Amino acid sequence: xxxxxxxxxxxxxxxxxxxxxxxxxxxxxxxxxxxxxxxxxxxxxxxxxxxxxxxxxxxxxxxxxxxxxxxxxxxxxxxxxxxxxxxxxxxxxxxxxxxxxxxxxxxxxxxxxxxxxxxxxxxxxxxxxxxxxxxxxxxxxxxxxxxxxxxxxxxxxxxxxxxxxxxxxxxxxxxxxxxxxxxxxxxxxxxxxxxxxxxxxxxxxxxxxxxxxxxxxxxxxxxxxxxxxxxxxxxxxxxxxxxxxxxxxxxxxxxxxxxxxxxxxxxxxxxxxx
Numbered sequence: 001x002x003x004x005x006x007x008x009x010x011x012x013x014x015x016x017x018x019x020x021x022x023x024x025x026x027x028x029x030x031x032x033x034x035x036x037x038x039x040x041x042x043x044x045x046x047x048x049x050x051x052x053x054x055x056x057x058x059x060x061x062x063x064x065x066x067x068x069x070x071x072x073x074x075x076x077x078x079x080x081x082x083x084x085x086x087x088x089x090x091x092x093x094x095x096x097x098x099x100x101x102x103x104x105x106x107x108x109x110x111x112x113x114x115x116x117x118x119x120x121x122x123x124x125x126x127x128x129x130x131x132x133x134x135x136x137x138x139x140x141x142x143x144x145x146x147x148x149x150x151x152x153x154x155x156x157x158x159x160x161x162x163x164x165x166x167x168x169x170x171x172x173x174x175x176x177x178x179x180x181x182x183x184x185x186x187x188x189x190x191x192x193x194x195x196x197x198x199x200x201x202x203x204x205x206x207x208x209x210x211x212x213x214x215x216x217x218x219x220x221x222x223x224x225x226x227x228x229x230x231x232x233x234x235x236x237x238x239x240x241x242x243x244x245x246x247x248x249x250x251x252x253x254x255x256x257x258x259x260x261x262x263x264x265x266x267x268x269x270x271x272x273x274x
Contacts, residue, residue, distance in 0.1 A: 005242040007031035014042040032064035034246040037093045044096045051099040067097035068106040076111035076131035087134050104148045106176045109159035150206050152176040155185045174205035183227050188214020190228045197235045210248040219250035222260035233267045
């Protein structure tokens with residue numbers, strides 16, 4: 001699929017057999033697949049024996065691959081032993097990503113979960129330092145593999161816009177813009193959403209799209225929620241963005257995923273004709 005030079009892909013459902021997800025990407029002529037390497041079907045130990053077949057299938061079909069670390073890996077956990085387990089598992093994911101031929105990998109700014117609120121407020125500097133330290137270890141391996149890390153925005157409990165920009169700039173890494181996360185984080189305010197995109201600016205090297213109503217990350221098909229998609233895509237176009245777009249539409253009926261692709265392509269084509 002071609003719209004300007006943007007490439008459209010989708011994320012596998014980790015609860016479905018991986019080879020079937022790859023076949024769906026090929027059969028429906030996506031530009032790439034974003035492989036989330038996570039429990040249950042896409043865990044590293046299940047994926048490794050399949051890597052050669054997946055890589056060969058993608059190469060033969062002209063499809064690229066981007067990989068994604070499980071969103072629930074909390075690499076800022078206050079217990080160093082627990083934190084190092086998450087880092088170790090992230091490195092395992094990166095081994096599989098390399099075996100799949102991926103050169104880009106997405107990591108959530110999901111600092112921690114289920115901890116006292118003080119860790120996210122009074123102890124926030126400690127939390128950020130833990131995340132930064134873990135990220136240094138991960139970035140060292142990424143550099144060795146020639147792999148680009150792309151930090152994904154989630155919500156203010158994870159990383160505020162200012163904290164995210166500081167991490168990106170200080171580590172010299174790039175951003176995955178998740179439009180659904182940002183819209184929900186700004187409580188359905190489309191102006192705040194486009195301002196957020198503008199502030200991230202040239203740091204954006206990958207994009208996730210899904211819709212919602214401004215209260216929860218629902219992963220709805222494009223056009224079902226309240227996001228003003230023409231404004232979003234216009235802002236990206238104004239920034240000169242021409243990279244990859246992953247549709248994170250989590251409907252069990254894949255017709256909605258394909259319809260979402262058509263809608264995004266139509267918006268891009270309309271903008272390109274203006």
